[in-house]
Amino acid sequence: MGALFSFVVVILLILIAYVGVAAVGMQSIFGTVVPYAAVLIFIVGVVYRVIKWGKSPVPFPITTTGGQQKSLPWIKQAKLDNPSGSAGVIGRMALEILLFRSLFRNSKSELRDGRLAYGSAKWLWLAAIAFHWSFLIVLLRHIRLFATPIPSFVSLLENLDGFLQIGAPRLYLTGVILLLAVTYLLLRRFYVPQVRYISLASDYFPVFLIVAIASTGILMRYFFKVDIVSVKELAMGLVSFNPTIPAGIGSIFYIHVFLVSILFAYFPFSKLMHAGGVYLSPTRNLANNSRAVRHVNPWDYPVKVHTYDEYENEFREKMINAGIPVEHSPAITPEEEEKLTEPTDDAEIPVGKE
């Protein structure tokens, strides 16, 4: 249901761009207005979301400890999984963000003849890491279109990425990996029953969108071969705030750009914000040192408590009889007397025991 809906929406988006450019001739809308709007929405949206998260404080140090704490000097601490200071936290976060360390722990459980067994399950991690890294590299490679001269790290990336030296234009590996990995993630959503069961339209949509973006990109590069000089002219126009629409760029380009714009505009309002949220996750980015350094809750407020004096007033006589020291002499004030003789329904409160 959600999958079909998302699929149809992505097809519609493609048609909109195609009709808009090929039939109606709105190149300037799809080549300038839409990308500008998308980037604006992206920036404002992301800032808004991050500020919103930032405004909610972290009242308690709730680190998820994934290993041995720092305690006695001769007990080996798991410095990354249970960090006690900022160095450990930085290491832990870096591994989460760069290598998806927690996802790497993933396992699969299986129940056979009443026995649970746990096996390794690294495919999700592999596809996720392949997808994200190739996505990043593809994105960085695009800088070539937006900068003259081309920064040297971009040329370096291109050389590494195209080291196979196949075909003309040279085949970039990341493009292919991106498409394969995201296809795996999509198929997984279809075929792993649990994942299918939890998936919403908003889980399928970005995946379909990225499949479409990667496909149009690959088509454009290897098959339809749009005029790259004109594309660069358009891109340079965008970044220099002097937009131009060179003639003769194929519709496929505008479709690609439109889909990317949709992705950018959609980003801040969707689960894609996990990219920003992961940095702020309190179970990961706090040190587990709350017994050594006091964590302050900014909205802490005084609460009603039952004091020792109230306790002793209730039990003084019993305490004295049992030989337990008391604060106040046994002389009982009239109110206390009253309190003591009040019928209590102690017997009714069951002891919290199995």
Added chain:
Amino acid sequence: MAKLPKPEQLSKVEYKLPGKRWMNTPVEFKEGMYCNGTRPDYLETVDFPNPRKWAPSDEDWKLPENWKEIVLNGMKERLEKYRSFRLFMDICVRCGACADKCQFYLGTGDPKNMPVLRAELMRSVYRRYFTASGKMLGKLAGGRELTLDVLKEWWYYFYQCSECRRCSVFCPYGIDQAEITMIGREILNLLGLNTDWIAGPVANCYMKGNHLGLEPHTIKSNFEFMVDDIEEITGIKVEPSFNRKGAEILFVAPSGDMFGDPGTFTCMGYMMLFHELGLDYTWSTFASEGGNFGSFTSMEMGKRLNYKIYAEAKRLGVKWIIGGECGHMWRVVNQYMDTWNGPADFLEVPVSPITGTRFENAKSTKMVHIAEFTADLIKHGKLKLDPSRNDHLKVTFHDSCNTSRGMGILDEPRYIIKNVCNHFYEMPEDTIREKTFCCGSGSGLNAAENMELRMRGGFPRANAVKYVQQTHGVNMLANICAIDRAALPTLMNYWVPGVDVAGLHELVGNALVMKGEKERTQDLRLEDLPEKEGAENV
């Protein structure tokens, strides 16, 4: 009460998913899977809203007219107070990595027990009322109206989560369903929707100082029984003191250890150890509970109950605090106590009077875990131990969820066990340390009426115990948690008969060679020790 099915039946878990989408599958209250609704007087004792008689199976939950507004306002308030909550509502990608990590999913096969769906129960309402897309697109954006059915579903499933944080270890963003459950329960409590089993101990603890509702004289007399048993076993009379001003150390343990097997054996172990050291310590009948069922209710209630520990330390004028073996108590001490009720600047940085070790890791809370304290003693050679007195035991160790994933005390207890026992075997790697499975009864789920849930939730843990029973003949499940000591014997009886349950310091007490003791012929359970070969007397 519902009849508990046989293990052979329960172990055939069906993981098949219903054809209908989860949002369109209404909650069904299955007997044996949930606790009783709380009695009104418990709520009245702590001034909680909407005290009334109700049962979860009732059609009418007797909610206030404006319950929906209360819930939505409660959510809004907490979204503004907890970054965790807002973030966890926003960033889940539904990758499903957490799905089969929860013992309640593994044991029930109910998809709403997958951590991600448990969260979606609330997230769907969040999307509908707190996000632009959900407000506009509703169901299409994964939003869901807040209805009475949805509220009941929250109650049913937030009390089928033991707040164990196992899911959070595996989630790529550290999304912690325990945190969402805690906030969810806090919101339910705004409508008086607690369980009897949690609200009762909360009320007891508030008025009497401990969950069990033991009054001061009862505590004292319970201890007298234990003191007599120690004397019978060792020939030595230990002399615990209560509410003694000027002691150096306040000792706070879970009240479960003061009452009922096998907790009392652990308690005897504490007392024997402290006696042997000549430690200047006192118990308190007021701060007679380290555990905190308040933390299963709301952060505020947790703070109200936890207040007693520092207050009592101050009143008695002790220098620092040692805490006994308890799981959620230590999550509270590690992650909440200092923030709630500190700074404890009237106390001193803990220094072991025996070894001189300064517990730098506890320099702000001033509270040391007894396993840290004892491990330090053993490392410094301050204890004379005869591990062969535990030779009748083949021991494995169960990490409690709270101490492993909310603190990380993993190797201290293992070091102690290896020094006091000769036969120690680990359970499989995926089931211990930070990946440990819950006993199935944590976070206040250890009632009687939800026994099927407990046996199902404890199934993965029991399964791993069974494995070491079959491969190594393990017959003792050691732990550092009072809820484990209360809940695991039932679980073992059901799934792995022949395995007993013991606190760490019971094993220490067995092995501890005390000055002037008589030759031991019994362990702390007053059971005869097997004849020793060569009968050498250490």
